Amino acid sequence: MRGRTIRLRLTLLYAGAFFIAGAILVALMYFYLDQSLDRRYGVGAQRLVREYLTKRNRPIVSEELYAALTAQAAKERRDTLEAMLVWSLVSLGAIGIAAGGLGWLLAGRVLNPLQQITATARRVADRSLHERIDLTGPDDEIKDLADTFDAMLERLDRAFDGQRRFVANASHELRTPLTINRTLIEVALDDPDAPESTRRLGATLLEVNHRHERLIDGLLVLASSEPRLIERSRVDLAEIARRVVAVADQAGIEIRADLAAAPVSGDPVLLERLAQNLADNAIRYNVGESGWVAIRSASTAGSAQLIVENTGPVVPAFEVDGLFEPFRRLASGERVAESAHTPNSRGAGLGLSIVRSVANAHGGEVRATARPEGGLTVIVSIPNEKAGGTR
Structure with missing residues (x-):
């Protein structure tokens, strides 16, 4: 009341x-x-x-x-x-x-x-942590509370600035050696006189290098999506889902799409990564035959939703929440289908963690339920009351 x-x-x-x-x-x-x-x-x-x-x-x-x-x-x-x-x-x-x-x-x-x-x-x-209360008046309990809050905002602002600088530096420092390694391996494999054993070793090293690149990329996205967004623009989840569906069709599994307009205000890159991770996860943990992935988008009163449902191994109800923790994978399920973005590689265990982090950064939430027949139903809800434009 x-x-x-x-x-x-x-x-x-x-x-x-x-x-x-x-x-x-x-x-x-x-x-x-x-x-x-x-x-x-x-x-x-x-x-x-x-x-x-x-x-x-x-x-x-x-x-x-x-x-x-x-x-x-x-x-x-x-x-x-x-x-x-x-x-x-x-x-x-x-x-x-x-x-x-x-x-x-x-x-x-x-x-x-x-x-x-x-x-x-x-x-x-x-919006951001740069604003302060700066309360004027007598030195009483309320002004002491405001000053304490300002001091806390100052510390948080410095902490987030340090995190952003770390992410920017790590993005360069961690990717550069992996890029150099990949280039050296590819150059060695291009040598027509390279023996077969060297080629097999090079392919294995490329796979390991690719996995490390994906792990670092996931960690950086996870770190950069933790704070609230500062810059937002109008984004339609249906358009993002269509691009994801077009790429996911190459995985050789049935994709069922039912996409209605779902406008939100947010970061297009992070939202596309959210949709891509959901699709990759649904394809990665699926059944070998008669498997399918359903992707739906809808707009309800006050929120836009992206729903991804798939067939797959049976997931115990008590394990569902743990799947959103970093480096957690389904204990009983191995990849039985391949994503177009991650062929022949095992997941790093960050997909659903990034989904939750991106949703939280947009003021939304993620809910997952286990299907009795196997697989998951993941629903991402993001507020759409500010979807009228850029701010």
């Missing part, structure tokens, strides 16, 4: 405290007035009147008249108490309502710095 905010709770606490204090004050005033009227119009006062008249040798009025005067005095006492109680309660209610409105305004003023902190945190989470 949106109305149950801290501001509302503070207002209710303020108004409740005021009503309790007012009720206590009314009760004390009522008790004091009751005692005062009792001393003035009660039995003690009547006895004093009798004694006064007796000392003055005044004749005592008849008992009927005296009883009437006593009843009239008691009635006036009760009326006075009731009038005081009614007007006190009415005044308490009216002033209490005014106090509630004043408490609402005061609570809003007190919580305004917290709203500023929340708004900044949301902008930082959606």
Whole structure:
């Protein structure tokens, strides 16, 4: 319930405290007035009147008249108490309502710095870590909280900058020697006088080199997709899936495509890598005969979905979540079909980890369920409320 905010709770606490204090004050005033009227119009006062008249040798009025005067005095006492109680309660209610409105305004003023902190945190989470709260005002608890939050953002900003620099440097330093190795091996294999044993060794080394290149590439993509995206553009998941399907058809397995428009706002390169990894994983862990891979895209209220379903070995339900962890592979399943991008190579165990990381970077989520007949159904949901253009 949106109305149950801290501001509302503070207002209710303020108004409740005021009503309790007012009720206590009314009760004390009522008790004091009751005692005062009792001393003035009660039995003690009547006895004093009798004694006064007796000392003055005044004749005592008849008992009927005296009883009437006593009843009239008691009635006036009760009326006075009731009038005081009614007007006190009415005044308490009216002033209490005014106090509630004043408490609402005061609570809003007190919580305004917290709203500023929340708004900044949301902008930082959606865009970048370069913005700061920079709250001005007295050195109280709220300003101390804002300064602490700014210090945390500063440390996170430096950490992410260091990560980006590491990814950029590692991208060059790690790929360069592998590229040199691949080139040297290919040059050696191009020698027509190379013996057959050398060619077999070269093919094995090329396969190992290719696997290392894929592993490094996966690690770099995983590292670069962890933070939230800064730059976004309009992307249609259906268009990305069509390109992936066109390449996956070369794997020699049936591809079933049902692609509807699914626009999102995100990074086209990372989203294409997400779709490619899902397709590669579905092809890699499939059945040898009568296997198929179904790729669907759809747009629902608030999100766009990419759904990849495949046949394959039976996956225990307790192993599904673990498949999204880095370097985790299905324990009972080996590759029985080949992806067009990764022929004759075993996966590095990063495919689904990269899928989850890219989805999280776009503010989405990934869900996977095991099919009773074997294989998986993987659903990627990405919010599409900001798919109207580039930001």
